Amino acid sequence: xxxxxxxxxxxxxxAGRSMTLRCTQDMxxxxxxxxxxxxxxxxxxxxxxxxxxxxxxGEVPDGYSVSRANTDDFPLTLASAVPSQTSVYFCAxxxxxxxxxxxxxxxxxxxx
Amino acid sequence: AQRVTQPEKLLSVFxxxxxxxxxxxxxxxxxELFWYVQYSRQRLQxxxxxxxxESIKGFTADLNxxxxxxxxxxxxxxxxxxxxxxxxxxxxxxxxxxxxxxxxRLTIIP
Numbered sequence: 473x474x475x476x477x478x479x480x481x482x483x484x485x486x487a488g489r490s491m492t493l494r495c496t497q498d499m500x501x502x503x504x505x506x507x508x509x510x511x512x513x514x515x516x517x518x519x520x521x522x523x524x525x526x527x528x529x530g531e532v533p534d535g536y537s538v539s540r541a542n543t544d545d546f547p548l549t550l551a552s553a554v555p556s557q558t559s560v561y562f563c564a565x566x567x568x569x570x571x572x573x574x575x576x577x578x579x580x581x582x583x584x
Numbered sequence: 585a586q587r588v589t590q591p592e593k594l595l596s597v598f599x600x601x602x603x604x605x606x607x608x609x610x611x612x613x614x615x616e617l618f619w620y621v622q623y624s625r626q627r628l629q630x631x632x633x634x635x636x637x638e639s640i641k642g643f644t645a646d647l648n649x650x651x652x653x654x655x656x657x658x659x660x661x662x663x664x665x666x667x668x669x670x671x672x673x674x675x676x677x678x679x680x681x682x683x684x685x686x687x688x689r690l691t692i693i694p
Contacts, residue, residue, distance in 0.1 A: 474614040503680060512593065514629075514670060514686035524678070530681070562628065566680070572618050573682060 475499060478563050478576035485553050485583050492581050493548040497562035503566045505573065506530075506538060509561040515562065521546055535571040553583045585660075586611045588673045590636045598693045605656040605688050615672040617654040618682070619645055623667045631656075631669070637646035641665070665676030665691045 479494045495506065501525045510583040517530030521540040535557060537549045546565075550557055558567075560580050564573040589608045597603050609615055612657045619631040632640045634647040634654060654671060671685040 505681070507684075512686060514590075515684040517681060517683075520681060532624040564628075572620075572633060573628075574630075577627045 473543055476563055476565055476572055476576035478561075480579060481577070482580040483503065483582070485550075485555055485581060488527050488552055489551050490583070491553060493550075493561055493563075493581070495531050495548065495576060496543065496544050497546075497563075497565045497574075499565060499567065499572070499574065500543060500545035501567050502543070504540065504544070505564045505566075506536070506548045507562045508532065508561060509578070511580045517550065519559075551583075555583045557581065569581045586673060586675050586683050587608070588685035590669075590671055590681055590688050592684065592688045594689050596691045596693055599663055600660050603656075603658040603661045603665065603672075603690065605683060605690065607654045609652050609654065609671075611652075611671050611673055611675070613676065615647065615649070615652075615654075615677065616676070617645075618649060618658050618672045618674065619643070619654075619656050620670040620672060621667050621686075622670070628643050628670065661692045663692045663694055666690060 477496045505520045506518040509515050516532045518536050519538040521527045524543045527538050560578050562578045563576040566573045587610045617634045620626045620628045621631045643658045668688045670680045
């Protein structure tokens with residue numbers, strides 16, 4: 473069972489460049505989420521999508537955009553990267569309320 | 585505002601000793617709480633949910649509404665318990681979202 477696949481695993485990106493982090497799930501979960509993980513700050517929600525065709529802003533959405541064209545894919549785009557976006561990014565999905573989330577393996581992004 | 589507090593960033597415990605990872609929350613609604621674990625360089629995994637009242641890998645957590653706490657406990661620590669632990673609160677106000685605490689890094693000393 474693949475679950476959630478994130479790509480790339482890691483990336484070094486020059487400031488000002490754009491990048492899309494990919495997230496694909498094969499569990500037919502309706503809801504998907506993007507979090508960033510930073511030392512001392514825990515996981516903070518960037519954007520979410522309750523179902524295909526809808527998206528919403530989380531706690532730290534600035535500088536990021538998402539789309540949800542279908543159930544399986546939930547890409548996260550940085551239009552013009554800045555060093556403060558250096559982080560580990562986790563994609564997650566959930567089947568239903570109260571069952572918790574399934575997480576991807578993360579993308580480690582370094583903006584220089 | 586909803587908030588999850590994990591007061592300890594680092595916790596070191598000797599092997600065989602009891603473990604308690606603290607978690608407090610603030611939420612005006614009916615709370616649903618989770619513990620997630622992240623082993624070194626691995627993805628986050630759900631450890632347990634308060635509604636299932638289960639014991640996973642020897643860990644338990646009881647929701648105390650009076651103290652607004654959901655502490656994670658294990659009577660005898662094992663070396664493989666070394667990991668990052670996150671407490672999370674499920675918010676059901678229209679959109680379902682998990683709010684995470686800042687995490688506690690647990691190190692088991694052999």
